[in-house]
Amino acid sequence: TDRIVEEMNEWMSRPLDPVYAAIFIDAIVVKVRDGQVANRPFYAAIGVSVEGRKDVLGLWAGTPGQGEGAKYWMAVLTDLRNRGVVDTMFVVCDGLKGLPDSVTAVWPDAIVQTCVIHLLRNSFRLTSRKYWDRIAKELKLVYTAPSVQAASDQFEEFTASWGEK
Incomplete structure (x- = not known):
């Protein structure tokens, strides 16, 4: 050793x-x-x-x-x-x-x-545990988008879908 x-x-x-x-x-x-x-x-x-x-x-x-x-x-x-x-x-x-x-x-x-993992974990703190899998799946469409515009569009869809939840 x-x-x-x-x-x-x-x-x-x-x-x-x-x-x-x-x-x-x-x-x-x-x-x-x-x-x-x-x-x-x-x-x-x-x-x-x-x-x-x-x-x-x-x-x-x-x-x-x-x-x-x-x-x-x-x-x-x-x-x-x-x-x-x-x-x-x-x-x-x-x-x-x-x-x-x-x-x-x-x-x-x-x-x-x-990093993305820590950003996701931080977002989970603001929501009920029952939504975590769905949130992770939908946010993945944002951070893996092929362009800034596509990410922006995906984020708009995400915020429209989740609203005040």
């Missing part, structure tokens, strides 16, 4: 491309057994190059018992910048409070975009 740890450390410190079209970031909390079982966040960043190539930029293990936090994301984003990422057009992430400020501090010109 020492060899694997050494290789992982080398991989996590490798230089990165200076510019990415988009960087997707998210965390997942998993149960980890290390003497005792504890919830531990793992942070991931995936870059999409300007040529469209996807690259896992890094994986970071947070502190056991600590949930996902904007402060830790600031350290992750700073690490990416220190490894050579000068700029990105978009950072796609969840709606974590403080995360857009962390992104802007590292890459001032980046556009912060909430």
Whole structure:
């Protein structure tokens, strides 16, 4: 395992491309057994190059018992910048409070975009559980539309259909 740890450390410190079209970031909390079982966040960043190539930029293990936090994301984003990422057009992430400020501090010109899954989850909070499947199906027509106009038309249909529900 020492060899694997050494290789992982080398991989996590490798230089990165200076510019990415988009960087997707998210965390997942998993149960980890290390003497005792504890919830531990793992942070991931995936870059999409300007040529469209996807690259896992890094994986970071947070502190056991600590949930996902904007402060830790600031350290992750700073690490990416220190490894050579000068700029990105978009950072796609969840709606974590403080995360857009962390992104802007590292890459001032980046556009912060909430990912579709988190946008859907946020819309579910406003509706009854019995409508979730139908809402997801109808909203998919909006975010998978082939053009801006088609998305706008689908969204108009969605709002007309749902009204005040």
